[in-house]
Amino acid sequence: MSTDAGARSTYLLVDGENIDATLGSSILGGRPTPDQRPRWERVLGFAEQTWGQPVKGLFFLNASNGNLPMSFVQALLAIGFQPIPLSGESYEKVVDIGIKRTLQAIASRGGDVLLASHDGDFAPEVETLVDEDGRRVGLLAFREFTSTALAGLTARGLQVFDLESDVAAFNVQLPRLRIIPLDEFDPLRYL
Known part of the structure; x- marks a missing residue:
């Protein structure tokens, strides 16, 4: 690692609503149980290990109803x-607006970015970041549900990490139907 890499950091932006909605409606067909939810400490650890630098984890929540899920907030802080x-x-899509503004602010600073979301609304801001020389940009998502606008940026350098298979964010195996790279295929899962 070069000396300037030691000063770098990664910004991890989590679109919790998007991840939860995709998991619940698209994969599980209902509200996830506690065991079926991502282990956010693993996501944070993955972010630190991926590029070998400190991570600033930002978890965006919609509090428009005036309530905060305090036990969840305390767990995130811990x-x-x-x-x-x-x-x-x-x-207003408050989480999307907040994440878009944060991605725009990061564009004027140094550092790498990992975004946990499937939402194509972020494609313009992610594209700006991907196009900057020397900046690493990644997406943490379920690959099969990633918007085409974001998936299209992989040819320009966006790295995509699967929340289940790459990040190992879950305690249970999810009932996903996805294209399986041959080197990941485990026939015992289907027997």
């Missing part, structure tokens, strides 16, 4: 995330 509870009008 493992090293900075919860960012946002509120706005009912028609």
